[in-house]
Amino acid sequence: MSTVLGEAAPAAAAEAVPETPAAPAAPAADARTAAVAAEPSVTDVIRDAIVRGEYAPNQRLIEADLSSTFGASRATVRTALLELAGEGLVERLPNRGSRVRAISLDEAIEILEVRMRVEGLCAAKAAANVTDDEVAELRRLRDDMTESVAEGDLVEYSRLNRHLDVRIRDLSRHATASEVLGRLHAQIVRHQFKLSSRPQRAKVSVLQHAAIIDAITARDPEAAEQAVHRHLQSVIDALRELAS
Template identity: 80%
Template sequence: MSSAIGGPLPEAAAAVDKRVTDVIRAAIIRGEYAPNQRLIEADLSAAFSASRATVRTALLELAGEGLVERLPNRGSRVRAISVDEAIEILEVRIGVEGLCAAKTAASISDDDAAALERLRARMIESVAEGDLVEYSRLHLSLDNRIRELSHHATAADVLARLHAQSVRHQFKLSSRPQRAKVSVLEHAAIIDAVVARNPDAAERAVRSHLLSVIEALREVSAAESEAPAT
């Protein structure tokens, strides 16, 4: 659909911009683009069948989220986020995500509670079947849904930015079968507390989960630093 002067409608252009931004964000989170890798607009434009202007808009949006660095006269690259920085972000997320979980528990409807219980079952099933890619997708879906159901716009905005920056490290952890078996039980505990409409328990469950993630990141980082060079 076009406007009267022949160009795309603003709504359509915005939808295209969002699609490209979402695709590039997801690729960075999954590790398809390595930290410090250059993001060349012409290559991205060809890969995603989008205009250079659309790709540029997407990279600016992702730079605002802290996932991309804009280099003066040199384009863009994937921002490298250290384990120490990821841990600091997780420490901040403890308070804000706990708030969202508590708000959700205090006001959740029966229909939304039932939907969370179905999501809980699918998460457990995905780990049991060894489908860790699906588990990672569902776990991100849970995080997003609790933010939405909290109806706390400021907290949701803060978390959207913090989550994008630390989730790459969490995605890496989720690909480890033993960690996923621990993580899924922690997520189930969050859902149980929210569905039980117990704000205090929901906040505690979030705190317990994110402290567990921090400890796991420290362990993985220590193991990788001690591994002999190949």
């Protein structure tokens, strides 16, 4: 983009009207730059595919195939896989490329135990920081989650659940905790998907999420933190029960 603009300048100068073409060019360039910035990166796209279960645990991730699938260069795909390895989603194998890292039940439980503390911190911070407009937003989200479970729309409930997790991190205004949680959550999403697809579990989960929202909107940091602890302990217990 910068090369094209750089080549256009001498032509404009030869016509002795450099200002005329330059004025409209800037907004167009800004719009194109904004559009590119809004597009998800290859790392984001592959991460989402792993999280959604499109690639199974231990499945090989072949750079040539990913390059063709996502329309990206091999170098870009290789960089994305290195980034995802740093997040714990991909495992790099010496002389054998990459594969989706399998997370055992025991490791998933350990991750949930860490999330319990960090998400509790975020919920407490959110309760201390939440504005009136954000209170209204969270209450609408609470109603939508309750309605989706009542209607048996577990796909929508799962989407709203993920949105709530992200919003609580945002409202905490705690960048370090948010970054940690983003990585931890992605690693065990497949285990939690097994639970969220069970109607009886959703009926329990939605009440726990409502309690978290109620504590945050009441601006009660201690209650918000405890509500998160109870919810994630319930997830741990349910995973153990499912495994047995």
